[in-house]
Amino acid sequence: MRKSTRRLLGGLALAAGAFGAAGAYLTKKKNMSAKRQRASSHPGNVWARPSMTVTFRAELMPGRERDERTFRVKALLKNGRVLLDGVAGEHAEKEFEPIR
Numbered sequence: 001m002r003k004s005t006r007r008l009l010g011g012l013a014l015a016a017g018a019f020g021a022a023g024a025y026l027t028k029k030k031n032m033s034a035k036r037q038r039a040s041s042h043p044g045n046v047w048a049r050p051s052m053t054v055t056f057r058a059e060l061m062p063g064r065e066r067d068e069r070t071f072r073v074k075a076l077l078k079n080g081r082v083l084l085d086g087v088a089g090e091h092a093e094k095e096f097e098p099i100r
Contacts, residue, residue, distance in 0.1 A: 046076060048073050052073050053070050054082070054084070056069040060095060
């Protein structure tokens, strides 16, 4: 085989490998962004919604009645925590009684 033919075939093999790697990368990137979009667009994955009421567990606020431990959700944050009306700070799902 001539030297020029070997160079041509080597270049074609290199180009085919580069196209294959680029295609795999782009496919994976597309699938990951689609997964993230699906996860954030499903409202069923959310444990609380704005204007809904939640009640702190009795262990966290001893000596208070249920209505004194109940607050309204002001905003849901991207990390899954909530901001409440009348209470400072961010609060996680495990701080509240299970939703019935």
